[in-house]
Structures are given as C-alpha cells and as structure tokens.
Amino acid sequence: MTIADLIRQAAARLEPVTDTARLDAELLMAHVLGVSRSDLLLRHMREEGPQDFAALIDRRAAHEPVAYIIGEQEFYGRPFAVTPGVLIPRADSETTVQAALDSARPDARVLDCGTGSGALLLTFLAERADARGVGIDASEAxxxxxxxxxxxxxxxxxxxxxxxxxxxxxxxxxxxQFDLVISNPPYVEADAALNRQVRDWEPAEALFAGAEGLDDYRLLIPQLRGLLKPGGVAVLEIGWQQAETVSALAKAEGFTAELRRDLAERPRALILR
Structure with a gap:
C-alpha cells in the first residue's frame, strides 16, 4: 500500500478524534520517514508505506497529542522539544511573546514564571540578541x-x-530584579470541559488553577512589583474570559493593564506596567 493510501486510511480513522485528521496523519507519516511534511507531499506519496506508521495512528486514535508522539512542536517558527511533562506550546501564546517583544527593552533581563518547554523565554531571547533571562519551574520534567x-x-x-x-x-x-516578567500560568477552571487530548494527556499542574482559574494570578501578581526593575513590564497570558478579572487584580496592586488579542480576536495577554 502506498503512503498516499495509508494517509487516507489514517485520516478517515482519526476523523472522530480530531478536526485536523488529515494534517495529523501527514505529520505522523513525515515523522516516520524523517522528512518534512512538505517534502512528504512533494516527493514520497507514491512510495510503499512504512509498517511502523500504524502504531503511531493507534496512539493518536487514543487521543495522544501529535506533539507528544513526535516529540516536537513548532512555536514562533522554531522547533521545540516537548514531553508529556510540559504543556504543548500553542499558537495563541505567540501573542504573549509578541506583546513582550513590543513592550520590553531589547536588552531586557527576563524572568519566565512557569517556563515549561521554555517557549516564551527562549523565543524572546532568540528574537533579541542582547537579552538574557531566567526560566523557573517547579517541575523537574x-x-x-x-x-x-x-x-x-x-x-x-x-x-x-x-x-x-x-x-x-x-x-x-x-x-x-528584571526588566520583563513573562508568564503563561495555569488558568483553567478545575471543572472546565476540555478536549480529551488536553485533559487526559497534558500535565494538570500546568493547566488548572482552582475553581475560577485565578489562583495563580492571585499569587503571582502581588509579587510582581518586587520582581521588576523601575520601568519594568510584566506580560501575562490569560484565558479568553479572564481579561476583566485579571486586570482588576493587577490594578489593585497598582498596575495599569493593556490587553492584547490573539489572531481570533480573543483576549489573550495583559501588559502590566
């Protein structure tokens, strides 16, 4: 059976699991072959299919995220290694990074609270050659x-x-102290209805923050003033329904709050000064 045939079969099997069934099948096939997805589509579709592709489709059919299966997720145009011990970087979080790039000095000393894969901190540093930073996380993984x-x-x-x-x-x-504090803290409500590939696979400690999803903002925001140098800025990612509440928490601590929206026009990040 050709690679094209296997991908068609796999996409049909994955349709009940994900809205990106065809894309997922192509990414997993490219991973098995050790090529890029574009190279797969241009050069390999008529070749005989590899036997070990089926095992990866079994894992995806069990709702395991593609990023964990292939061990990688692209973020801001760069590949980031990911493991089941870290939250998978989302495209939405690129809004948070862009807000930081727009707001902080180019040679900023940066603190990333809850660094996870390092996506926020390392993207900022990669984009700003004179910046340096620290990423903290309670998780060894x-x-x-x-x-x-x-x-x-x-x-x-x-x-x-x-x-x-x-x-x-x-x-x-x-x-x-730091010129920039950036964070994508846990902000999901404890009883939120999540896709199985999120709830069953991604680390709960990186997702959930109490009944309202606000526990970590209540802990972190009062500490920001002591972390920031004069003129420093903090950029916090938020859930799309949390802008008003988190802004109020920040204002109670003496900060102004500027909202940034993601590509879907949903509230996504707050710039605190």
Missing part, C-alpha cells in the same frame, strides 16, 4: 525539557533554567 531546548537553540549562555515555585516563601530571593 519541565526544567529538563526547557534545558534541552535551551541547548538546541544555542541559548545556553543567555538562559538559565532553575527550580522555583512562586507559591513558596522566599522563592525569588536569589533571582534579583
């Missing part, structure tokens, strides 16, 4: 993944990945 990406992107001299938990007293005592 996340720190390992972020360090892998730091080295793969050639940023080890400018990025430090370290253990810290902003819910613990004294967590930031040794970190100093």
């Amino acid at each position: 996340a720190r390992h993944c972020a360090q892998t990406n730091t080295e793969a992107l050639g940023l080890a001299e400018r990025a430090q990945i370290t253990a810290a938990d902003w819910s613990k007293p004294g967590w930031a005592d040794a970190l100093g």
Whole structure:
C-alpha cells in the first residue's frame, strides 16, 4: 500500500478524534520517514508505506497529542522539544511573546514564571540578541525539557533554567530584579470541559488553577512589583474570559493593564506596567 493510501486510511480513522485528521496523519507519516511534511507531499506519496506508521495512528486514535508522539512542536517558527511533562506550546501564546517583544527593552533581563518547554523565554531571547533571562519551574520534567531546548537553540549562555515555585516563601530571593516578567500560568477552571487530548494527556499542574482559574494570578501578581526593575513590564497570558478579572487584580496592586488579542480576536495577554 502506498503512503498516499495509508494517509487516507489514517485520516478517515482519526476523523472522530480530531478536526485536523488529515494534517495529523501527514505529520505522523513525515515523522516516520524523517522528512518534512512538505517534502512528504512533494516527493514520497507514491512510495510503499512504512509498517511502523500504524502504531503511531493507534496512539493518536487514543487521543495522544501529535506533539507528544513526535516529540516536537513548532512555536514562533522554531522547533521545540516537548514531553508529556510540559504543556504543548500553542499558537495563541505567540501573542504573549509578541506583546513582550513590543513592550520590553531589547536588552531586557527576563524572568519566565512557569517556563515549561521554555517557549516564551527562549523565543524572546532568540528574537533579541542582547537579552538574557531566567526560566523557573517547579517541575523537574519541565526544567529538563526547557534545558534541552535551551541547548538546541544555542541559548545556553543567555538562559538559565532553575527550580522555583512562586507559591513558596522566599522563592525569588536569589533571582534579583528584571526588566520583563513573562508568564503563561495555569488558568483553567478545575471543572472546565476540555478536549480529551488536553485533559487526559497534558500535565494538570500546568493547566488548572482552582475553581475560577485565578489562583495563580492571585499569587503571582502581588509579587510582581518586587520582581521588576523601575520601568519594568510584566506580560501575562490569560484565558479568553479572564481579561476583566485579571486586570482588576493587577490594578489593585497598582498596575495599569493593556490587553492584547490573539489572531481570533480573543483576549489573550495583559501588559502590566
């Protein structure tokens, strides 16, 4: 059976699982062959199909995210290694990075709270050659993944990945102050209805933040003033229904809040000054 035939069959099988069945099948086939998706479509569709493709489709049919199966997710035009111990970077979060790039000084010292794969911090540093930063995470698995990406992107001299938990007293005592604090904290309500590939596979500690999804904002925002240098800025990703509430939390701590929307025109990030 040709690769084209296998992809058609796989896409049909995945249609009940995902709205991107054909794309998922193509990405998984490209991964098996060790080629890019564009190369697959241009050069390999008439070839005999590989036997180990079926096992990957079985995993996807069980709602395992494509990024975990292939171990990689593109973000801001760069490949990031991802593992089941980290949240998969979303295109929506590119809005958060862009807000930071637009708001912070080019040579900023950056703190990324809850760095996960390192996508926010490392993208900022890759776009700003004079910037340096620290990514913190309470998860050892996340720190390992972020360090892998730091080295793969050639940023080890400018990025430090370290253990810290902003819910613990004294967590930031040794970190100093920063020109930019950026964070995509957990912000999902505990009882939110999520797609199975999110709820069953991605780490709960990176998703859920209490009954209202606000627990981590309530912890982190009051600490921002002590983390920021004079004139510094914080950029926080938010859920699309949280702009008003999180803005109010920030204003209660003496910050102004500027909203940025994602490509779907949903509220996505707040710039705090």
